[in-house]
Amino acid sequence: MKRKKRKRWLYISIGLITIVCIVNVVVSFYFYDLAVERNVKDFLQGNEDLEVSAEAMDTFTKGDWRDWVREQNFETWKMETFDGLTLKGYFLEAKEPTAKTVVFAHGYLGRATDMGLFGQHYYDELGYNMLIFDMRGHGDSEGDYIGFGWHDRIDLIDWTNKVIEYLGPETEIVLHGLSMGGATVAMASGEELPSNVKAIVSDSPYTSVYDLFDYQMERMFHLPDFPILPTTSLVTKWKADYSFQEASALDQVKKAEVPILYIHGEADTFVPTRMSKKLFENTKSDAYYVTYPDSNHGESVVLHEEAYYEELDKFLKKYVTE
Numbered sequence: 001m002k003r004k005k006r007k008r009w010l011y012i013s014i015g016l017i018t019i020v021c022i023v024n025v026v027v028s029f030y031f032y033d034l035a036v037e038r039n040v041k042d043f044l045q046g047n048e049d050l051e052v053s054a055e056a057m058d059t060f061t062k063g064d065w066r067d068w069v070r071e072q073n074f075e076t077w078k079m080e081t082f083d084g085l086t087l088k089g090y091f092l093e094a095k096e097p098t099a100k101t102v103v104f105a106h107g108y109l110g111r112a113t114d115m116g117l118f119g120q121h122y123y124d125e126l127g128y129n130m131l132i133f134d135m136r137g138h139g140d141s142e143g144d145y146i147g148f149g150w151h152d153r154i155d156l157i158d159w160t161n162k163v164i165e166y167l168g169p170e171t172e173i174v175l176h177g178l179s180m181g182g183a184t185v186a187m188a189s190g191e192e193l194p195s196n197v198k199a200i201v202s203d204s205p206y207t208s209v210y211d212l213f214d215y216q217m218e219r220m221f222h223l224p225d226f227p228i229l230p231t232t233s234l235v236t237k238w239k240a241d242y243s244f245q246e247a248s249a250l251d252q253v254k255k256a257e258v259p260i261l262y263i264h265g266e267a268d269t270f271v272p273t274r275m276s277k278k279l280f281e282n283t284k285s286d287a288y289y290v291t292y293p294d295s296n297h298g299e300s301v302v303l304h305e306e307a308y309y310e311e312l313d314k315f316l317k318k319y320v321t322e
Contacts, residue, residue: 028231035213036236038137038144041109048269056302060117069116072123077131079162081155083241087141088112089133089159091166092123100320101129101163102174105156105181107298108146111139117301118176121309126316128174131163135184145240148209149184150247156188164196172320176201178298179271183249186279189260190252199319200256201312203263204298207275208251210244215272253279259286261315263308265295288315 033039052060059065074090081087090112094100102122104115112132122128135152136143147155160173173196177185182205189200206212210233214225233244253260260283264276273291280289290311292300301308 024227024231025235027228028235031228031232032235032239036145036148036240038146052296052299053303056296056299059302063117065117065120066113068120069113074132077133077162079133079155079158081136081151081158083151085136085142087133087136087143087155087159088139089131089162091131091163092119092129094123094127094129096127098127098129099167099170099172100127100174101131101167101171102176103131103156103160103163104133105149105152105175105177105184106132106135106138107179107181108148109138110179110181115176115178115181118178121312122174122176125309126313129163129167129171131159133159135181145236146180147240147242148212148247149180149187149249150209150242151240152180152184153187153191153252156184157191157193160194160197164194169196171196173197174199174201174316174320176203177205178203179205182206182276186249186260187247187252189256189258189283189285190254193258197258199316200258200260201263201315202260202276202279203300204265204268204271205249205262205276205279206271207278208244208248210247211250211275212271213244219269249279250282253283253285253287256283256285256287259288259315259319261288261290261312263300263311264291265297265300265303266291266293267295267299268297270297 072092074092077089077091079087106114112134115132119130122130134141137146164171175185182202185200186202186205213229217223237243262276262280264273266273280287292304295303
């Protein structure tokens with residue numbers, strides 16, 4: 001009798017474990033589709049963590065920089081990635097010949113032209129050439145998944161080499177990224193970069209994809225990271241060939257050789273400010289860390305425009321030839 005009871009409980013336990021495992025796998029595929037697969041991200045609509053001030057929203061959506069981007073005569077570039085995708089980029093040569101070039105990396109669900117917000121300053125005030133590009137899974141570039149910076153770091157280096165090939169070996173390059181783009185340039189810092197890359201600007205980056213999703217899962221869904229996030233990472237490794245754990249800006253900056261300026265809003269609730277601070281504290285190369293009060297995700301350049309560009313210009317003057 002006792003043996004039958006034990007067997008029954010064993011079968012029940014196995015059944016429950018099986019159900020939990022199946023549910024976990026189903027939920028992991030759901031989260032992959034939700035966050036990583038290229039599709040419409042309705043879940044971000046109404047997200048309080050992405051709410052910005054009226055001033056910032058007005059600048060982001062109707063700012064003069066948008067007209068400026070439309071008025072420029074960008075040259076369309078194409079590039080094939082290491083895994084066979086075709087990406088679209090847009091190059092703008094400076095008004096006066098120069099060796100200075102900035103290569104931008106945009107944020108999650110963004111596109112190349114978004115970086116015109118920063119590009120106008122580099123172009124008009126600093127006299128830089130500039131390259132903007134649609135990251136894989138965004139805009140007019142191919143890709144059925146979002147790389148969150150990991151594969152994009154290699155794409156960024158390939159774009160950089162394309163600029164060097166076009167402009168010649170004397171060109172000096174700055175990598176400037178925002179949000180996911182900020183993480184991308186930080187991830188690229190740990191690779192063997194061309195010597196032409198003189199400085200990196202990382203605005204509102206996260207430490208790793210795992211850390212970001214861990215934070216967002218609790219914040220948005222009130223769920224713990226285990227067991228869903230490790231399984232979603234396995235799904236991502238299978239479908240997109242990278243895991244959340246390996247996609248680590250933190251591990252990469254520990255190998256950095258190029259100076260990095262980190263910028264973050266102190267009121268950022270989408271990518272917490274502590275992440276960029278941790279990156280700064282672990283960066284092997286020369287590193288600088290600037291935060292701005294009352295600024296949510298990506299708002300610093302609007303709400304503290306003068307101070308933002310003063311810090312940026314001061315940093316660039318240290319490492320890029322006048």
